[in-house]
Amino acid sequence: MQEAAKKAMTKIDLVEQVYSKVGSFSKKDASEIVELVFDKIKETLEKGEKIKISGFGNFVVRQKKARIGRNPQTGEEIEISARKVLTFKPSQVLKNILNEERAKLLEG
Numbered sequence: 001m002q003e004a005a006k007k008a009m010t011k012i013d014l015v016e017q018v019y020s021k022v023g024s025f026s027k028k029d030a031s032e033i034v035e036l037v038f039d040k041i042k043e044t045l046e047k048g049e050k051i052k053i054s055g056f057g058n059f060v061v062r063q064k065k066a067r068i069g070r071n072p073q074t075g076e077e078i079e080i081s082a083r084k085v086l087t088f089k090p091s092q093v094l095k096n097i098l099n100e101e102r103a104k105l106l107e108g
Contacts, residue, residue: 011038045086057090 011034019030041059044051052061066082091097 006102055068055091055093057094060087060089061085062087 015027015031015034019025019027019036022030025033045059045061048061050061053059058103062085064083064085067080068077069080071075071078
């Protein structure tokens, strides 16, 4: 099993990390803080605004136009409706960290 194939971090894991690192909050307070952060992120994205987190990356909501696509099973043309998509672009700092980890895995 590769290193990257480990379990995914969940919101509960984040709450536990906040609780254990900060210490002066109860688990309930830590949970409310994590929820508040995610709520603010969602509200900002719903308004179509970009989120920039220094050292981490940017979240951007993009509008995709309607277009014609094909059903891969039948080959029939279908219209793909216009929609919003969320994109994430990692910062150079995060890319460097990830590539350092990859280099360590390749060496070891």
